[in-house]
Amino acid sequence: MTALLEIRNLQAEVAGRQILNGLNLTVNKGEIHAIMGPNGAGKSTLSYVLAGKPGYEITGGEVAFNGEDLFAMAADERAAKGLFLAFQYPLEIPGVATLTFLRAALNAQRRTRGEEELSSPDLLKRVRELAKKLSIDADMLRRPLNVGFSGGEKKRNETLQMALLEPLLCVLDETDSGLDIDALKVVANGVNQLRAPERGMIVITHYQRLLDYIVPDVVHVLAAGRIVETGGKDLALQLEATGYAQYQSEAA
Amino acid sequence: MNAPVSIKTEAETGLAETFAAARPHLPGGPTVAAARAAAFAAFSASGLPHRRMEAWKYTDLRRLMRDAKPLAGAPDALALDQAGTAGALLAGLDVRRLVVVNGTFVPELSDLADLEPGLAIRAMADALAADNAVLNHGLGDLVPESEPALALNTALAGDGVVVTVAPGARIERPLHLAFIATGATATAMVTRSLVVIGAGATASLIETHEGPGGCDYQVNTALQLVLGDGGQLDHAKIIQEGGGALHLGTLLAHVGANAMFNAFAFTLGGLVVRNQMFVNLAGEGTQANISGASLLAGKQHGDTTLSIVHAAPGGQSREVFKAVVDESARAVFQGKISVQQAAQKTDARMMARALLLSPDAEADAKPELEIFADDVQCGHGATTGTLDEQLKFYLQARGIPPKEAEALLILAFVGEAMDGIAREGLRAALETATEAWLAARD
């Protein structure tokens, strides 16, 4: 069976600084992997490199996404192939209604995949169903994307997009940042509903808290640009108690 | 209707006569003399600025400057005596005072003892006499030499102060350039100063300009600042001229890479004031905080004109200007942010607010953006309005009499522009001056 994501010896730099130093990671369909680590370990860099953000230079290694060379694809192709990044800080687009954005994104992906575009009534119906599950009210769909949204609203919106776009691989970058416990539960609940045998997830987080709600199959520790330890969900609890200090000295 | 104005005004004729008469006696060798002649020729070509010149749209000097006063002579004993109080506003501050009386630098009145290492001070007249081309120091890239107020200054400047701070020197004690006009007879004083701050050096410079009330004397003063890479300069200019005075002030600042330039311009006095600042953020990563306030009443005309050029990448500038306009005074603010193509990642913001306190007061604002680089964040805002009646009422309801309530609100309004002033004593002095102005309102 082909792994959903296979990262081999990945090295990358930003503005001339090496951040990822030979990272290896395999995610199979149906699995949820948590990546934890201290600040500056390269967690966000990993998510941006996978999504194809300009300014991140791959200096070594390779990544296969569903058996295909990820780095041969442009960022929008990766999205159309089913790679979704839930941003730590979702961006605001003044003047563009959330619903408009959802339609533009979904239909762009469908066109790229050579599929029929979804008609407006069908899309609206689908979005409304999903929004209801995530306690997103219709008013938010009419508001410009993320403009004036609270932290919780922005993260719920990311989850809504994820549910609508039905990706194969979800990368959640610090989804818990800026959320209070109630908002965290709503978002985690939304994410859990997306668990599926065909889908993999990478949950990037600094704290164990999120993993109480999104229970991972595998937990990795990322330090100094490499996976330095891998274990079960107990590893997260252990980290909560001991902190990251041991890994930082180890890596250095 | 757009034909150039060709008939000379009385003031223009007077200025030509003044220049012709003064020429042989003005300090400087052949280089300086040539610069003066060229500057006056440039001035003659355009004449006094008027409202059809875009940069002087709101300050029509052809109308506001009726005649040209004779150049002031060297200060006599009486003048020196009267000048003893120069810069009293800063009495509470430990400053090194450098006094310029009626356009002449007076070492005897100045504090030249125990100069900090790296600090050098001399008279502009001496520098010019040595035919040193300081008149043109770093000017070319800032403002065309035909700029009328500056051209007149170049042509006629007799003296001023030249200050240099050696690279790396840190001059803690502020330098206080105290300009004072004395006497009951109206004269014209034209001064030019130059301050050069070496790379990595820091200094603080405060200018005060004052003179007698009831006398329509004329001041044309220019200051050239050269701030080296990594240097820091805090500059303040306080215009407290007498009630009949005309003050034309020009600041030319050239700011080097990673340098920090803080400036505050405060206009309280003078009948007609045009205070213009041309700031060139020439090096990468410069930071500039330029603010100002004008408190105007009676028939005062106070024009603050600012031009900031971002010439290199990564610069940041912040500008906050406030005008409080009472009676039939008129406040003018022109502020232009120019971002050249090379100046990517510039972050520039400007805010200009005017508070009108009387039915006859007037405020004109022209904030301007000129952007040639795409990766920038630039913005400006401008407002005009009067005191918030609801706030006033709220204060009154708490037992504060109307006049005090107004004063409180005005002080808060002006205070926002002073937020960037780090030196406590200076800020206190400016607040004291503001309070005195408020107390004098009826």
Added chain:
Amino acid sequence: MAAVQETVEQVRRIDVEQYKYGFVTEVESEKPPKGLSEDIVRYISARKNEPEWMLEWRLEAYRRWLTMREPEWARVNYPQIDYQDLYYYSAPKKKPELSSLDEVDPEILKTYEKLGIPLREQELLAGVVRPEGERKIAVDAVFDSVSVATTFQKELKDAGVIFMPISEAIREHPELVKKYLGSVVPTSDNYFATLNSAVFSDGSFVYVPEGVRCPMELSTYFRINERNTGQFERTLIIADKGAYVSYLEGCTAPQRDENQLHAAVVELVVMDDAEIKYSTVQNWYPGNADGVGGIFNFVTKRGDCRGRNSKISWTQVETGSAITWKYPSCILRGDNSSGEFYSIAISNGHQQVDSGTKMIHLGKNTSSRIISKGIAAGVSQNTYRGLVSAHKKADGARNFTACDSLLIGDQCGAHTVPYIEAKTPSAVFEHEATTSKISEDVLFYCVQRGLSQEEAVGLVVNGFVKEVLQQLPMEFAVEAQKLISISLEGSVG
């Protein structure tokens, strides 16, 4: 939104910079010799069968113009215009008096069809041209110097609305024309307006009588076809007490490698409780990629809120012309009157735009609102220039201004030059302006969701201008949105 989709499609379909209205119509025309003189002014007046007073008015303007100088204050550079090397009048050669559309040169009808402008009422009614056909739009089509057709005249007449070419109005309603022509933009106003006063050849005239709400949108489509011909149209719209009219204006011209002069004057007069909404989609030929050719668009548009509670709303989408020099303004004379200016100005290639507005507050409790969105791409220069002033007696004047500029590419310039003049303490003016580029992070966010780079830019730009697009009547908004994308074609690297 469907419109976004359409924009995106449009962008995809058009590969190189191309101006889709650039074709030339082959019609025979009659023209006097090139150049401007009293004789030409007399010729134009005679061709229009004008009364003596009109000729005198023109001649006075012409003599005044001879003493004036071309303004130089705008941030536009262009080669000296040789005013003696232009044709000042060009009319399609055909029967001088048209009684029905059937007499219009079929070539011209085809031109308007190609432009998507419905001149045949039956087609419009049948919904052939506009599927949403519920709304009726009366059209006055001006081809070079003359109005070739005005639709729905009868229906409008029944409502009491006069909508006809100004050349006809001069003959048929001299009392109205005499009373209002030049009352907002005097013949001596400025160089280009004075020139227009001397040589204007046609344009639209609208009079909406007291209490009448015009039953349909009125529109004029201007088309410059002839080579070396200046177009000088004159539009005069009067909304009498309590009246309302919405007026749309569209402009196109063939692709030619010489510059052509367009110097129009639009005057609006609004009486008590009346309102005029004036929308423009200006898409004159902008010149080619090297900056050759294109229209010089020097236009004076001004409205006078003469009555109490009167209102003028200007909306403009400026995408065309090599040079745009235009400041639709409001004189807020009546107490409680209000003025609005909504603008999208897009410049690409070598275009130069210097546009904005003047809000002159004279009456009590007047208010104005300015929303300007400038987008500069290519090597273009895009300037907002605006004046907001309150007269001493304009108690309670209010203004809000927001000017935002977006730069696409590092070879263009965006400039903001507002003048804010308050002569009364009770005026409250607020102005804010920003200049920025489209954030790379926002683009990446869109791309991560599957949009191409170009789609992402289109989406963000449409969001940027949305507030102004919303002011346009539906049909225009869709057209404008397409134009915006076409105008930015090739701007994304």
